[in-house]
Amino acid sequence: MKKFDYHIPKSLEEALSLFKSLENAKYIAGGTDVLVNIKRKKESPSHLISLRNIDSLKVVEKKDGLKIGSCLIHQELLKIEEIRTYYSALYDALTKLGSKQIRNVATIGGNICNAAPSADTACPLLVLDAQVVIFGEKGTRMVPIDDFFEGPGTVAKEESEIVTSFELPSFPKYTGSAYIKHTRREAMDLAMVSAASRITFAAEDQSLLRDFLSSKGVEELDKELKNYPLFVKEARIALGVVAPRPFRAKKAESCLEGKFLNEETLREACEKAAEEAQPRDTIRGEAWYRREMVKVLTKRTILLSVKRAIEMCS
Amino acid sequence: MTFNAVGQKIPKKDAPLKVTGQALYIDDLELPGMLYGKILFSKYPHARILNIDTSKAERLPGVKAVVTAKDFPPNFRIGFMKDNPPLKGNKVLSTRDEIAAVCAISPEIAEEACELIDVDYEVLPGVFDPITAMREDAPILHEELGSNVLKLPWKLVCGDVEKGKSESKYIVEDTFTTQWVTHCCMATSGCIAHFDINNNLTLYSNTQIPSLAQNDFLEALNALGLKNRRVRIIQVTIGGAFGSKLDTYPYEYIAILLALKTRKPVKIVFSRDEEFFATSPRQCTITKISQGCTKEGKLTFREVEMILDNGAYTSWGATTPSVMMMPISSLYRVPNVKYEAKCVYTNNTYCQAMRGYGNPQATFAIESSLDHLAEVSGIDPYDLRMINANQPGEITPQGFKITTCGLKECLEEVAKRLNWREKRGKGGGKRGVGMASLIHVGGGARVYKSDGCGTIIKMDDFGKVDVFTGATDIGQGADTVIAQIVAEELGIPVEDVNVIHNDTDVCPWDVGVHASRTTFVAGNSALYAARKIKARLTEIVSKILEIPQEDVEIRNGIAFSKSDPQKSIPVARAIRRAHFTTGGSMLMAEHFYDPNNENLGKDFKGNLSTAYTYGTHGVEVEVDTETGKVKILKYVAAHDIGRAINPLLLEGQIEGGALMGIGFALSERLIYQNGYLKNGNFLDYKILTVRDAVPVETVIIETDEKEGPYGAKGIGEPGLVPSAPAIANAIYDAIGVRIKDLPITPEKILKALKEKAGTGNKA
Numbered sequence A: 001m002k003k004f005d006y007h008i009p010k011s012l013e014e015a016l017s018l019f020k021s022l023e024n025a026k027y028i029a030g031g032t033d034v035l036v037n038i039k040r041k042k043e044s045p046s047h048l049i050s051l052r053n054i055d056s057l058k059v060v061e062k063k064d065g066l067k068i069g070s071c072l073i074h075q076e077l078l079k080i081e082e083i084r085t086y087y088s089a090l091y092d093a094l095t096k097l098g099s100k101q102i103r104n105v106a107t108i109g110g111n112i113c114n115a116a117p118s119a120d121t122a123c124p125l126l127v128l129d130a131q132v133v134i135f136g137e138k139g140t141r142m143v144p145i146d147d148f149f150e151g152p153g154t155v156a157k158e159e160s161e162i163v164t165s166f167e168l169p170s171f172p173k174y175t176g177s178a179y180i181k182h183t184r185r186e187a188m189d190l191a192m193v194s195a196a197s198r199i200t201f202a203a204e205d206q207s208l209l210r211d212f213l214s215s216k217g218v219e220e221l222d223k224e225l226k227n228y229p230l231f232v233k234e235a236r237i238a239l240g241v242v243a244p245r246p247f248r249a250k251k252a253e254s255c256l257e258g259k260f261l262n263e264e265t266l267r268e269a270c271e272k273a274a275e276e277a278q279p280r281d282t283i284r285g286e287a288w289y290r291r292e293m294v295k296v297l298t299k300r301t302i303l304l305s306v307k308r309a310i311e312m313c314s
Numbered sequence B: 001m002t003f004n005a006v007g008q009k010i011p012k013k014d015a016p017l018k019v020t021g022q023a024l025y026i027d028d029l030e031l032p033g034m035l036y037g038k039i040l041f042s043k044y045p046h047a048r049i050l051n052i053d054t055s056k057a058e059r060l061p062g063v064k065a066v067v068t069a070k071d072f073p074p075n076f077r078i079g080f081m082k083d084n085p086p087l088k089g090n091k092v093l094s095t096r097d098e099i100a101a102v103c104a105i106s107p108e109i110a111e112e113a114c115e116l117i118d119v120d121y122e123v124l125p126g127v128f129d130p131i132t133a134m135r136e137d138a139p140i141l142h143e144e145l146g147s148n149v150l151k152l153p154w155k156l157v158c159g160d161v162e163k164g165k166s167e168s169k170y171i172v173e174d175t176f177t178t179q180w181v182t183h184c185c186m187a188t189s190g191c192i193a194h195f196d197i198n199n200n201l202t203l204y205s206n207t208q209i210p211s212l213a214q215n216d217f218l219e220a221l222n223a224l225g226l227k228n229r230r231v232r233i234i235q236v237t238i239g240g241a242f243g244s245k246l247d248t249y250p251y252e253y254i255a256i257l258l259a260l261k262t263r264k265p266v267k268i269v270f271s272r273d274e275e276f277f278a279t280s281p282r283q284c285t286i287t288k289i290s291q292g293c294t295k296e297g298k299l300t301f302r303e304v305e306m307i308l309d310n311g312a313y314t315s316w317g318a319t320t321p322s323v324m325m326m327p328i329s330s331l332y333r334v335p336n337v338k339y340e341a342k343c344v345y346t347n348n349t350y351c352q353a354m355r356g357y358g359n360p361q362a363t364f365a366i367e368s369s370l371d372h373l374a375e376v377s378g379i380d381p382y383d384l385r386m387i388n389a390n391q392p393g394e395i396t397p398q399g400f401k402i403t404t405c406g407l408k409e410c411l412e413e414v415a416k417r418l419n420w421r422e423k424r425g426k427g428g429g430k431r432g433v434g435m436a437s438l439i440h441v442g443g444g445a446r447v448y449k450s451d452g453c454g455t456i457i458k459m460d461d462f463g464k465v466d467v468f469t470g471a472t473d474i475g476q477g478a479d480t481v482i483a484q485i486v487a488e489e490l491g492i493p494v495e496d497v498n499v500i501h502n503d504t505d506v507c508p509w510d511v512g513v514h515a516s517r518t519t520f521v522a523g524n525s526a527l528y529a530a531r532k533i534k535a536r537l538t539e540i541v542s543k544i545l546e547i548p549q550e551d552v553e554i555r556n557g558i559a560f561s562k563s564d565p566q567k568s569i570p571v572a573r574a575i576r577r578a579h580f581t582t583g584g585s586m587l588m589a590e591h592f593y594d595p596n597n598e599n600l601g602k603d604f605k606g607n608l609s610t611a612y613t614y615g616t617h618g619v620e621v622e623v624d625t626e627t628g629k630v631k632i633l634k635y636v637a638a639h640d641i642g643r644a645i646n647p648l649l650l651e652g653q654i655e656g657g658a659l660m661g662i663g664f665a666l667s668e669r670l671i672y673q674n675g676y677l678k679n680g681n682f683l684d685y686k687i688l689t690v691r692d693a694v695p696v697e698t699v700i701i702e703t704d705e706k707e708g709p710y711g712a713k714g715i716g717e718p719g720l721v722p723s724a725p726a727i728a729n730a731i732y733d734a735i736g737v738r739i740k741d742l743p744i745t746p747e748k749i750l751k752a753l754k755e756k757a758g759t760g761n762k763a
Ligand SMILES: Cc1cc2nc3c(=O)[nH]c(=O)nc-3n(C[C@H](O)[C@H](O)[C@H](O)COP(=O)(O)OP(=O)(O)OC[C@H]3O[C@@H](n4cnc5c(N)ncnc54)[C@H](O)[C@@H]3O)c2cc1C
Pocket: A026, A027, A028, A029, A030, A031, A032, A033, A034, A035, A036, A051, A070, A071, A096, A097, A098, A099, A102, A105, A106, A107, A108, A109, A110, A111, A112, A113, A114, A118, A119, A120, A121, A161, A162, A163, A164, A188, A189, A190, A191
């Protein structure tokens, strides 16, 4: 492995000025992507600037939604009750990311900045309308996560800029979200395909939801959709691995948003999602199969989101 | 019979060292002045080497030697067919071909130096599958041989297959294919070579065959002009082998050459990348099988044709068809058998032994086909197996003398635990059950001139025992099992037995750790050596206690009179009395045990093993018909092992085997495209993780094998042999599609389901 110098700044400003003054520098958080890349000779920075000792990158703020620092490790995020309850898609992703050993060092900021099409926290942050907070020479700015991903490994920020946190809005109570990662193994695997969705129902439907829950139980969901005309106020669907970047399947979303959820709209959304996907044949999976899985996962994440939304209203 | 040490669940002796990180693997070992070697591998799967320029590498500070084919004698070849030069000078035949090697004062410098070596190639067209390689117009890899088909005529004929066909009411024919899978040893391959002042070689190694390796390296020293030298093999803690170290490899000869050139110890240890592409996987196979049965379900014949991708060179692994013959001829009673196999050179990686030695590939075909036959004949697959199950005392068509055989019991246990009658065919299109059985050698396997193992035992003044065995411990537990056997025989605590198994200077000859033979052969060897010591010991005690020798018993380190237990003496004291007296003596004994099995004849018949093991695996699966994913709900593994010397280690072997078998069935495969390995890392090579591990319900059937040590038979390999067909059969029961190509991926299942639905619509 090529040698490098390692720097441990204590503040954002120090980190930034180090980055500016050093040649061929790179930020490092958990290092689970950076070091693998260096070992595989995909990159060879002369200086690594660690972000791990900067306290402001580890904030958790719980008012008007949730703000999470970029340098929080996945295992810490798993402990935040609000993520489990209100941002279930993110919680799903965290439980499936790498393995416990990886989750104990890898950060969410690293996962997003590395911008792999398979990054597990990406689809959840997309459906949760996250804002990326970025610190740079010109101060702090915010970018919607959908505008942040540009392509494999590329994001909408200057190299010197540091992602400081992610802000998640607070959603109405009658909201549910879910993420499913399709893998060959139960751990230490990257997704062949992944999908996240969020469904927010209209406030007026609350009693209907409660009613549904008391009479049927969510297990019957598939079959009962036609009897319960649930109105989808907001729908988000995001797909991973089937495009150069994790993306929102907006045509699929519009099959549901502002419509009643039933078998037909659900199927349309899944078909549209499959159309929007651009899967490739690789050694990790065949294109036709990935496209098929987009349909299956889209359906399953939506149903799971609906189920969770209903449960939230109980 | 009651036992003291035998039958105890004793944790593996070196487990504390391993879990605390104190065990020394080859990678941990450092010798004074040691240099680090690195190999430059070929860029192309098939090419002529026009020129190798090492001058830049030689000039790099810290580099101590650079070697190429020129540094070996011109015709020096290694391997089973002597077709593999350790460094290639004229032609490369695969992307793992070694072209040059360097050694330097650090691994980093060695790596950098390798990158500085310029090689000019003339790229040749390659051939990457055995079918194409057999075509007239295919490029020939080893031009001097004139053909890509190896001159290994694997052919077994028993009875009359045509007659069998004519007697059949039902006949099925299918083709099955299996993939490359690799051993994934936790510790990568490596060695340290070191010459002393007299040019005697010491090789620190993780080989499975210390005695045969010693022989190979002596040949190499001879070829290098070092006549009449000594070779000492010292085995470090071996972090897994599974057959991968059942041969000697170019990297070892290269380390030896570099050590000779530099007069320094030279270490070569593979990176994980190298471990993936430069070690030898299980051979992939194409198997055409047909078998038939009568109306009542009696098997009438079995006919098998097989093609194996040998890769570019030949290791011992090319002899796997000789083991495949075993299940083909002798799993279930089938009177008429015909088997033919061809090993074919291709520009792929060359293959080698891997746990089961061909048996898993053959059993996948046999047991999948048997379920097909059951379906066609309308007989329940369990009943069909029971009707044809092997029995004790039979002689199989290949000439195997079956002594103990618990196959029926294994089948019954599996059926009972799976709730077979209630579950079979009733999984609602999602769930299913399946089973498959195995036969394997359980009393050694005579594949070499000797199937023997030597043991030397000495007892010290404190009553402690040192056992020097030829056996190798690759993690399976030879160290512990041999200690238990010796402790049992001598009547002393297991802790008092120290087993030394890692140094050819002090340990006797052994053919190697393969064929699930170590407990049986090395165990017997140790047992008989212990028996000799015991005879001496009881003689000494009888004199001291003034009682007849037959009256002496030893238990827990105390010798006493059976008829008058008051008369007793600690063993240690008796030994000291014998030692510290004028004309004294010490307790030492040796034994060389070579089982009474036979080499297969020219017709491939003969009693290959002294005993045979049987087993049946049963699986319940659930298939997600939208994604094609398979979930194993229940896994039962019943094995006839003669006697469980150590049930804990035994279960470990079965569970580990089953998990390896599940990986073989569902997820593992090396992806080669045009000679290049595409998934040589643990992310893309889908070995199962602990999260994927399914609980394996092991059932131990003890049949008390007369020839075995305390009744034991071998168990190292059987655990993975029937996994794939058992799973495939369960999937068929669940969703009605049969996947004949391993691994059974979700893609294959979904595709088959769609095809099935498609034809359903047309009908
Ligand atoms: C064995 C293994 C298994 C894995 N499994 C998974 C998996 O299942 N799912 C998955 O999604 N990923 C997986 N990964 C990839 C990796 O662990 C994740 O992407 C992880 O979240 C990266 O975080 P990190 O802190 O280690 O990032 P680093 O490697 O430290 O950094 C990654 C990139 O982000 C940049 N960066 C980091 N933090 C910031 C910041 N605050 N501001 C600006 N730039 C920043 C770095 O410069 C670098 O380019 C796995 C990795 C390994 C080694």
